Amino acid sequence: MSDPFFELMVDGRTLAQRYRLYYKICRECGARNSPAADKCRKCKSKNLRWKKRTLGIKK
Numbered sequence: 001m002s003d004p005f006f007e008l009m010v011d012g013r014t015l016a017q018r019y020r021l022y023y024k025i026c027r028e029c030g031a032r033n034s035p036a037a038d039k040c041r042k043c044k045s046k047n048l049r050w051k052k053r054t055l056g057i058k059k
C-alpha cells in the first residue's frame, strides 16, 4: 500500500509544516519573530521566547 515516493513527499511537507508551527515572541514588545531570529526585529531585544502555534483545528 505504501508508495516510497509518496511518503517522501508527505514527509517533506510535514517537516515544512512543523517548522512553521514555531516562532519566537518578544517578551518586551510582543512582536512575532522568525524561528531563526536571534533578537527582536522591532526593539532588538534578545528576550525572546518560543511560541508553539496550534494548528487551526476548528471545533
Ligand SMILES: [Zn+2]
Pocket (backbone or CB within 6 Å): 026, 027, 028, 029, 030, 031, 040, 041, 042, 043, 044, 045
Ligand atoms: Zn521586541
